[in-house]
Amino acid sequence: MRPNSRFTEVQPIGLDQVAAAARDDPDVLRLENLDTDIAPPAVAARATADAVLGGQGNSWLPLTGLPVLREAVAADLCTRTGVGYGPDRQIVITSGGTAAVMPVLLAATEPGDPVLLTDPTYAGLLQRVRLAGAYPSLVPLRVEGGYxxxxxxxxxxVDRAAALLLMSPSMPSGVVFDQGDWEAIAEVCARTDAYLIYDAAMERIVFDGHPRINPCRVDGxxxxxxxxxSVSKEYRMIGWRIGWIAGPAGIMxxxxxxxxxNTTVASGFAQLGAAAALSDPSGAGVREAVAEYQARHDMVIEQLAGLPVVRAAGGWSCLLDAQALNLTAQELSDRLLARGRVAATPMTAWGGAVATRHVRLVFSNEPVARLSSLRARVEAALG
Incomplete structure (x- = not known):
């Protein structure tokens, strides 16, 4: 096979290998994969089914997304950001949020440009930076006050960056940036003339009263x-594969x-379902889902009291420090599955020195009752 420098540093994401090893064993606590058992909005399911049965959305056009969805995204973003994005020139619909990352990187960076991310961060962001021909520059997260x-x-x-690629809340750590964090980020963007690429997939999944601040409301x-x-996480619509990009008209x-x-067009049927979710006046169950995720997160933290686990301020997962247990992340992941029947992904592809010492525990797809067995399972793994 001919060499290809784009793939020299690209690492496997890891969770698929753990999922394959866990197979379909019903006894395994599935904490490796970012799925959820909380139902998507009924209004979205009905709108999608009606579109399929009614022959709507079965088209290549418009390539950048159906007007009804672009308008719904614009309305939602105006509420969140205070910015009036033009649906025609400033919003593009994509096949999920992660599929949006590569087009943005290609538009915002040149080959060899540094792109700033946190350590740890979502592997799907980090590895796409490498595939785009840019290189990741990592700024660490640290634990303070249990978060x-x-x-x-x-x-x-940081003295050079083409872009800062950030999430809040972020996978896999659950870090949530406060006003001071965003102001520091704004200063770096101004000093380096960098874009901020903001993955807002989990913006409303915030716990414990932590502030929910959209960076577009921060000066500069x-x-x-x-x-x-995207609708994948807040709206639990993973299988719809609908996301979007919004930004200044020039870069758009x-x-x-x-x-x-990259993808020509996102599914028309799914776009109509997404538009229904975004436009649902009842809120499409987001508040109720967040309350359930917090209950599950709190059960994980309760079960692992005294172990080196870090609370998440939001999102769907938290991190357990394998190195503090005198294990590598891969060793802890292997032990958890073999001895404790817990599937958990080692963070070897999710950053640098901080990420690689941890395993990720995803609580979005396991109810509180099953999570109450976590302590015994982890003790079995470590015993």
């Missing part, structure tokens, strides 16, 4: 920010070209 926090001192040392960021969103010209040539 992950952005290391602002390390951030202040709205004109630099490219927002990536390039994003639109890259997105069209």
């Amino acid at each position: 992950w926090r952005l290391d602002r001192e390390a951030l202040a040392q 960021l709205a004109g630099r920010t490219i927002v990536i969103g 010209e390039r994003v639109r070209l890259a997105a069209v040539y």
Whole structure:
């Protein structure tokens, strides 16, 4: 096989290997995969079924998304960001939020450019930076007061970046940025003339009263920010594979070209379901789902009391420190599955020195009752 430098540093995501090893054993506690058993909005399911049965959305056009969905995204983003994005020129519909990342990177960076991410971060962001020909520059998270926090001192040392690619809440750590964090990020963007690529997939999944701050409301960021969103997590619509990109009109010209040539068009049926979810006046069950995720998170933390686990301020997962248990992340993952019947992904592809010492525990797909067995399972793994 001919060599290809784009793949030199790209690492496997890891969770699929753990899932394959766990197979379909009903006794295994499935904490490896970012699925959820909480139902998607009924209004979205009905709208999607009606579209299929009624022959709506079975088309290649429009390539950048149905007007009804682009308008629904624009309305939702106006509420969140305070920015009036034009549905025609400033919003592009994509096949899920992760499929939006590559077109944005291609539009916002040149080969060899540094892109700033946190350590740890979602492997799907980190590895796409490498595939795009840019290279990841990692700023660590640190534990303070029992939660992950952005290391602002390390951030202040950044002197070159084409883009900052960030989530809040972030996978896999559950870190949530506060006002001071976003102001520090704005300073780096201004100093390096960088874009902020903001993955907002979990923006409303926040626990314990932590602040939910959209960066577009922070001075200096709205004109630099490219927002990536989706219905996969807040709306539990993973299988729909619908996401979007919104940003300043100039950069969106390039994003639109890259997105069209990447996937041509997202599913029309699914777009109509997504539009129904975004437009649902009842809120499509987001508040109720967040309350359930918090209950599950709190059960994980309760079960692992005294062990090196870090609370999440939001999102669907938290991290257990394998190195503090005198194990590598891969060793802990293997033991958890073999001895404790717990599937958990080692974070070897999810960052640098911080990520690689942890395993991820996803609580979105297991109810509280099953999570109450976690302590005994972990003790069996470590015994």
